[in-house]
Amino acid sequence: MNTGTLDSLLLSRASALEAVVIGASAGGVQALLQIFAGLGADYRLPIVTVLHLPDDRRSQLAEVFQQRLGVRVxxxxDKESLQGGTLYFAASGYHLLIENDRSFSLSREEPLHFSRPSIDVLFxxxxxxxGPALMGVLLTGANEDGAQGIATIKQLGGLTVVQDPADAQVPTMPEAALALGPADFVLPIPGIQALLAELNKSQC
Incomplete structure (x- = not known):
């Protein structure tokens, strides 16, 4: 587990990244606002985020975050192609998947870990x-959704980041992920924000 800056090996991997996926649940809105605070219009990677939402209420996350961030949100x-420099949120009531042609698909299959959208499904x-061109980030949350997904990202060669459980508002989700195996980075929220900024520099 690495809690410092990108070393040379990770930097070489980071420069090859094509997308970032992030999952959060309880306590996630505040965590995400802090992480994304430094994102500007020059951010190069697409970032796809699942935040657990009530199934019966339309999400306003995109509107809320767009008012506060410089990056496109x-x-x-469904069927939309991922574009760099864009922060995407999953809609409420649908699982969000990425297809082989780098487009989204939405699914109404049964909830996973009582959640739809599910972090595991996206990850x-x-x-x-x-594969190795992906970075996954798992944050605060009250169940085990995302733990298997972050393990899958690791198994397929991607970079993995888990919020330090001691820093999480609800540590259950990051603890579940770390119980399945080590992550490349275990960081508090400021460290994750700094890592995203460093990744953007590596894309130059």
Whole structure:
């Protein structure tokens, strides 16, 4: 587990990244606002985020985050191709998957870990598509959703980041991930924000 800056090996891997996926649940809105605070219009990678939401209420996450961030923010649409420099949020009531052609698909299959959208569904589909060109980030949350997904990203060669459980508002989710195996980075929120900034520099 690495809690410092990117070493030369990780830097070489980071420069090859094509996408970032992030999952959060309880306590996630505040964590994400802090992580994304430094993102500007020059951010190069697509970032796809699942935050657990009530199934019966329309999400306003894209609108809320767009008002506060410099990067482009939108809700992911079915069949939409991923674009760099965009922060995508999963809609409420649908699983969000990434297809082989780097487009989104939405699914109404049964909830996983009582959640739809499910972090595992996004992470595992993205890992299948991007392999070593993917970074996954798992944050605060009250169940085990995302733990298997972050393990799959690791198994397929991607970079993995887990919020330090001691820093999480609800540590259950990061603890579940670390119980399955080590992550490349275990960081508090400021460290994850700094890592995203460093990744953007490596894309130059």
């Amino acid at each position: 939108k809700e992911a649409d 595992e589909s993205a890992a299948d598509v991007y």
